[in-house]
Amino acid sequence: MSEGGAVLSETPTAGEAPGGQGGVPRHYEFVEGWGMACGNYGGVWRPRSAPEVQTVLASAGARGAQLALRGTGCSYGDASTNSRGEVLDLTSMNRILSFEPQAAPGRGRVEAEGGVTIEQLWRFLLPRGHWPRVVSGTAAPTLAGAAAMNIHGKNNFSVGTFGDAISEFDIALPNGELRTVTRASDGDLFHAAIGGCGMLGCITRLVLETHAVHSGDLEVDAIATRRLGEMMEAMEARRESSDYLVGWIDAFASGDNLGRGLIHTARYLEPGEDRAPQDTLTLAHQEQPANILGLYPKTEMWRLLRPFNNAPGMRAVNAAKCLAGRLEGMAGPQRQSHAAFAFLLDFVPNWKFAYGRRPGHGLIQYQSFVPAAAAQACFEDLLRLCQDARREPFLAVFKRHRPDPFWLTHAPQDLDDLGGSWSLALDFKVTPETRPNLWSLCERLTKRVLAAAGRFYFAKDLTLTPGAARTMFPAQNLAAFHALKNELDPQGTLQSDLWRRLFAD
Amino acid sequence: MITSGGLLRADSPPHLPISDLAMDTPQPTTASPRRAIVIGASSGIGAALVEALAAEGASVGAVARRAGLLDELSAAGGHILTRSHDVRDSAAVPELFEELVRELGGLDLLIFAAALMPAVERDEYNTEKDLAMLAVNVGGAIAWCNEAAGFFKSQRRGHIVGISSIAADRGRKGAPVYGATKAALDHYLEALRNRLSEANVSVTTIKPGFVATDMTAGMGKLPFIISAPSAARRILSAVRQGAETRYVPLRWWLVGRALGLVPSFIFKRLNV
Numbered sequence A: 001m002s003e004g005g006a007v008l009s010e011t012p013t014a015g016e017a018p019g020g021q022g023g024v025p026r027h028y029e030f031v032e033g034w035g036m037a038c039g040n041y042g043g044v045w046r047p048r049s050a051p052e053v054q055t056v057l058a059s060a061g062a063r064g065a066q067l068a069l070r071g072t073g074c075s076y077g078d079a080s081t082n083s084r085g086e087v088l089d090l091t092s093m094n095r096i097l098s099f100e101p102q103a104a105p106g107r108g109r110v111e112a113e114g115g116v117t118i119e120q121l122w123r124f125l126l127p128r129g130h131w132p133r134v135v136s137g138t139a140a141p142t143l144a145g146a147a148a149m150n151i152h153g154k155n156n157f158s159v160g161t162f163g164d165a166i167s168e169f170d171i172a173l174p175n176g177e178l179r180t181v182t183r184a185s186d187g188d189l190f191h192a193a194i195g196g197c198g199m200l201g202c203i204t205r206l207v208l209e210t211h212a213v214h215s216g217d218l219e220v221d222a223i224a225t226r227r228l229g230e231m232m233e234a235m236e237a238r239r240e241s242s243d244y245l246v247g248w249i250d251a252f253a254s255g256d257n258l259g260r261g262l263i264h265t266a267r268y269l270e271p272g273e274d275r276a277p278q279d280t281l282t283l284a285h286q287e288q289p290a291n292i293l294g295l296y297p298k299t300e301m302w303r304l305l306r307p308f309n310n311a312p313g314m315r316a317v318n319a320a321k322c323l324a325g326r327l328e329g330m331a332g333p334q335r336q337s338h339a340a341f342a343f344l345l346d347f348v349p350n351w352k353f354a355y356g357r358r359p360g361h362g363l364i365q366y367q368s369f370v371p372a373a374a375a376q377a378c379f380e381d382l383l384r385l386c387q388d389a390r391r392e393p394f395l396a397v398f399k400r401h402r403p404d405p406f407w408l409t410h411a412p413q414d415l416d417d418l419g420g421s422w423s424l425a426l427d428f429k430v431t432p433e434t435r436p437n438l439w440s441l442c443e444r445l446t447k448r449v450l451a452a453a454g455r456f457y458f459a460k461d462l463t464l465t466p467g468a469a470r471t472m473f474p475a476q477n478l479a480a481f482h483a484l485k486n487e488l489d490p491q492g493t494l495q496s497d498l499w500r501r502l503f504a505d
Numbered sequence B: 001m002i003t004s005g006g007l008l009r010a011d012s013p014p015h016l017p018i019s020d021l022a023m024d025t026p027q028p029t030t031a032s033p034r035r036a037i038v039i040g041a042s043s044g045i046g047a048a049l050v051e052a053l054a055a056e057g058a059s060v061g062a063v064a065r066r067a068g069l070l071d072e073l074s075a076a077g078g079h080i081l082t083r084s085h086d087v088r089d090s091a092a093v094p095e096l097f098e099e100l101v102r103e104l105g106g107l108d109l110l111i112f113a114a115a116l117m118p119a120v121e122r123d124e125y126n127t128e129k130d131l132a133m134l135a136v137n138v139g140g141a142i143a144w145c146n147e148a149a150g151f152f153k154s155q156r157r158g159h160i161v162g163i164s165s166i167a168a169d170r171g172r173k174g175a176p177v178y179g180a181t182k183a184a185l186d187h188y189l190e191a192l193r194n195r196l197s198e199a200n201v202s203v204t205t206i207k208p209g210f211v212a213t214d215m216t217a218g219m220g221k222l223p224f225i226i227s228a229p230s231a232a233r234r235i236l237s238a239v240r241q242g243a244e245t246r247y248v249p250l251r252w253w254l255v256g257r258a259l260g261l262v263p264s265f266i267f268k269r270l271n272v
Helices: A050-063 A118-128 A143-149 A187-193 A228-237 A302-308 A311-330 A338-342 A351-355 A372-388 A435-451 A466-472 A475-488 A497-502 B044-055 B067-075 B090-104 B127-155 B176-199 B228-241 B251-261
Strands: A026-032 A039-045 A067-070 A086-089 A096-104 A107-113 A130-132 A166-172 A178-181 A202-212 A217-225 A244-249 A261-268 A334-337 A362-371 A395-401 A421-430 B035-039 B059-064 B080-084 B109-112 B158-163 B201-208 B245-248
Touching: A026 B090, A026 B127, A039 B090, A050 A067, A050 A086, A050 A166, A050 A202, A067 A143, A096 A118, A096 A202, A107 A118, A118 A130, A118 A143, A118 A338, A143 A202, A166 A187, A178 A187, A187 A475, A217 A228, A217 A311, A217 A338, A228 A244, A228 A261, A228 A372, A228 A395, A261 A311, A302 A311, A302 A351, A334 A338, A351 A362, A362 A372, A362 A435, A372 A421, A372 A435, A421 A435, A435 A466, A466 A475, A466 A497, B035 B044, B035 B090, B035 B127, B044 B059, B044 B067, B044 B109, B044 B228, B059 B067, B059 B090, B067 B080, B080 B090, B090 B127, B109 B127, B127 B158, B127 B176, B127 B201, B158 B176, B158 B228, B176 B201, B201 B228, B201 B251, B228 B245, B245 B251
Parallel strands: A039 A086, A067 A086, B035 B059, B035 B109, B059 B080, B109 B158, B158 B201, B201 B245
Antiparallel strands: A026 A039, A096 A107, A107 A202, A130 A202, A166 A178, A166 A202, A217 A261, A217 A334, A244 A261, A244 A395, A362 A421, A395 A421
C-alpha cells in the first residue's frame, strides 16, 4: 500500500530559473490540485497566443525540461501539477473568436481559444439564446482543460461528454507543429487528445457545438428516494423525459436506508412555455446574489461551513438535506435558471477552504464508473466499505453515463449491451494524519470497482496506481495511446504528476 | 483508428501493485526558519533589516543596486544571499525572484525598502530627477510586490512589507514628488492588502519618520530621529504583530494626525 500516495512538496527545490523565453511571461508559484491535497513549487508559463505556446514547448524541449499543461487547475488531483518540472498555464489565451447561431437546426457553433472558461462561454452564449452542450458542476474550467480531461455533466447520459460536443480543435504538438484536427481529418489524434490529459499537445483553439434554448430557465423537479435501488429505478424512469439527471446520496445512511438521497431532473423549456424569454435569457436573471440575506458576502460563507466539516457535522448536514429534499420533492416542478442549476458547486465560493487551508489539508474526489448491470451491487459495497472504515464521504453524487469513442474515456464501453454506466463521486476529507488510511480505503474501493469492470476519471483522481490504469483500459487502447505519445512527443516533454503516477512505464 | 471497446471481465483479477510514488510529506511550517527577501538592502533601513533578520536566524535574500555594499553586508555573518539589481529593470524581476526563492528554500516575507530621495531645491522642477524617483520608489515596488503577491497567493501564506514614509501624508513644499511616490505606495499597498486578505496574505505599510541614514544625512537637526537598527527592530515587531499600517516610531502617528488637521490655507504658509 502506498503511504498516502501523491506528491506534496512544501519546500521549493533548487534549480535553474530560465528567463522569459521569447518574452513569454513566467512566474514562480505554488501549483496545486484543486482539492489542495497535492502540489509543489514551480515555474508557470502564461503564453498569450498559439505562437507563444509553441515557443514554450520548443524551449522546454530544447532544455530537456518537462512541462505539464494547466487551465484553471480544476482537476481535483494531480492532472495539472508537475513536481518535476514546469507548467504551461493557458488562461491568458481567453478570447471567444466567432459564433454562428444557426450552424444547424437548434445548434450553434462557437470558436474560442483554449483558455476561455465555461463561465466566459455561457455568459457569451446565453444572451444569444444558446447554452454550451456540456458543462461541469462548476463554471471555472477552461475549454482546453475540459477537452483534455473530457469532462462530463449532468446530461452525460443523453448528449455524451464534452469531447462529443467538439467538432474541431487546434493542437500545438511538442515538435512545434500546430495542427488543426477534426474527426475526419485525424480520427486517431481527435479521439486520443480529447481525454488524453494534455499528454499529446496543447489545445489552443476549439470549435464547439452549442444548444439553442428557448428560455433562460429549466424546469427542475426533485424526487426523494429511500435507497440506492429506488434512486436508480426513478432515474431510469425519467431518462427519456429529462435533459439533465443527477442524484445526491447521503453516504452516512446505512442498513435499509443505504444510498438514500435526492434526484434532481431538469428539462429545457419548449418554445412558448416561457412567456418572457427576453427576461430570462439575461445575465441578470442568471446571476446568483453576491450576498446572503443582502449583507453577508458569499465569498466569506465557507467560514460558516467550517464548524460542520467533520463526520458528526456532515452526518447532520446530510440528514437535514434529506429532509429538505423530501419537502422539495413534494413541492412539484420549479423553474430554475440554467446557471443556478448547472453550477451548484459555485454556489458557495471557495467552499473547499472549509476543508482547511494549510498544506496537506484538503479533499479528494473518488469517482468510479460501473457498467449498468453491476452498478447497484458495486456502489452499495462502496458505501458499506466507507462506513465500515468510518470514513464516510461528506458529499456523494450519482450520475448516468453513456459510452463514448475517446481512447482514455472514463465511461465503460459495453459492446454487448449499450446500457451505459453509472458513476458515484465521493468527496473525502484529507489531512496529513488521515492520508494513509484514506489511501488504503481507496485501494479497497478500487479493487471492488475493477472487479465490476468499472473505470475511473482522471480529473477526479489522486489515489489510483499504474495497475488500475492497466486493468481498466483494453490493452490495445493503452498501447495505441503510448504509441501516439511516442510519435508526437518522443522526448516526453509533456508530463504531469498524474501521467507519471499512472502511465509512465 | 481504434475504438475504446472491450469489457474487462470480472474474473480477471485486478492487479494492484504497491505504488512506487515519490512521497514527500509536508513539512511543518512553524519549525522552518523564516525566509525573507529585502529589496534596497545596501544601506539605511534595508541594510539594518537584513542584519536584524539574519541575527534572528532567518535566511535572507538581500537585493540592491550597489554590489560593493552588499558584499560588506554578507561578510557580517548569518545566512545572507546577495544579488545586485536595479529595481528599474522590472523585466528582470520574475527570474531573480524565482532564483532567490529557490535558493532560500521558500519565502515568507518580502520587504521593499528601496527608495530615492535626491535633494530638491525649493524652486527646482526637474522632471528627470522626479521620474527617477517614480521609477524606483513606485515602479520598483510594484514590480517586486506584484511578483511576491502572485507567489504568496498561490501558497496561501506570506507577508509583504512596503517602507513608505510620513512624507506621504501631506503634500509638502520640500518634496512634491518624493511625497507623491510614497502616497502612491500607500494606496497601492492598501489595495494589495484588501486583495490578498482572502488569500491569507498580509500586507504591512511602514511609515517611518526621520531615521539616521544616508537619506537624512546633511538635513540638519531632525526631530525624533532614530537609528536604522532601531527602526528595523520596530518594523520587524510590526510584522510579527501583523500590523496593517505602522508609524515608526509610534509618536509619528500623533504628528501625522495633527498635521492632517491643519487646514490648507494655513498649511500652505508653513515651512514643513
